[in-house]
Amino acid sequence: VNVGCVPKKVMWNTAVHAEFIHDHADYGFETPGVKFNWRTIKEKRDAYVRRLNDIYENNVKKAHIDIIRGYGKFTADPEPTIEVEGKKYTAPHILIATGGRPALPSDSEIPGASLGMTSDGFFDLEELPRRSVIVGAGYIAVEIAGILSTLGSKSSLLIRQDKVV
Numbered sequence: 660v661n662v663g664c665v666p667k668k669v670m671w672n673t674a675v676h677a678e679f680i681h682d683h684a685d686y687g688f689e690t691p692g693v694k695f696n697w698r699t700i701k702e703k704r705d706a707y708v709r710r711l712n713d714i715y716e717n718n719v720k721k722a723h724i725d726i727i728r729g730y731g732k733f734t735a736d737p738e739p740t741i742e743v744e745g746k747k748y749t750a751p752h753i754l755i756a757t758g759g760r761p762a763l764p765s766d767s768e769i770p771g772a773s774l775g776m777t778s779d780g781f782f783d784l785e786e787l788p789r790r791s792v793i794v795g796a797g798y799i800a801v802e803i804a805g806i807l808s809t810l811g812s813k814s815s816l817l818i819r820q821d822k823v824v
Contacts, residue, residue, distance in 0.1 A: 660708060660712065660715070661708055661712070661782075662779040662782050665707070665708060666704050666705075666707075666708055667802065667803075669700070669703075669704040669707065670781075670806045671802065673806070674805065674810055677695060677809050677810055677811075678809060680693050695787075695811065697784070697785075697786050697787040697810070698785065698786065701784070701785070704782075705782075725748075727741075727743050727748060729744040730743065730744065731744075731755060733753075736749070739751065739752070739753050740753075741753050741755070761777040761778075761779065763777065775794070778799050778800070778803060781803055787807070787810055787811060787812055788807070788812050789812065790812060790814070790815075791804075791807045791812045791813070791814045791815070792815045793807075793814065793816050794819075795817070795818070795819075796816065796818040796819075800816065801816065804816045
């Protein structure tokens with residue numbers, strides 16, 4: 660919800676609108692002077708994600724589910740028990756939402772690695788980069804390259820191969 664499917668779809672739809680505007684003249688529409696504002700879509704997208712977070716959290720609370728934030732682990736107690744920040748909680752059903760963070764290489768492993776960002780960082784961009792290089796060929800890399808390119812960033816996609824094809 661935060662840095663994946665939902666905000667990516669907002670950005671994908673933004674790129675689709677840019678493509679439609681690009682093709683308007685072919686369908687008889689005159690659209691001179693249309694400008695794109697990255698900050699506007701970023702603010703609206705981020706507000707939409709925050710609103711969804713609030714909705715989801717309220718639905719969890721309405722279902723009488725306790726949200727306990729912190730680092731937790733299951734215990735060896737006979738009943739299902741989790742310990743979070745030194746306090747134990749027992750319940751018939753326990754869900755640990757682990758979240759996740761990408762592992763970044765160091766500059767010693769890959770020179771210049773600190774100059775890059777993960778796909779999560781795409782959603783933190785405050786402005787559309789004039790140029791962008793996307794490393795990888797998975798669907799997320801291809802989608803982000805397409806979004807950036809369609810919205811006006813001169814984009815390149817780097818793909819690693821073991822041999823030249």
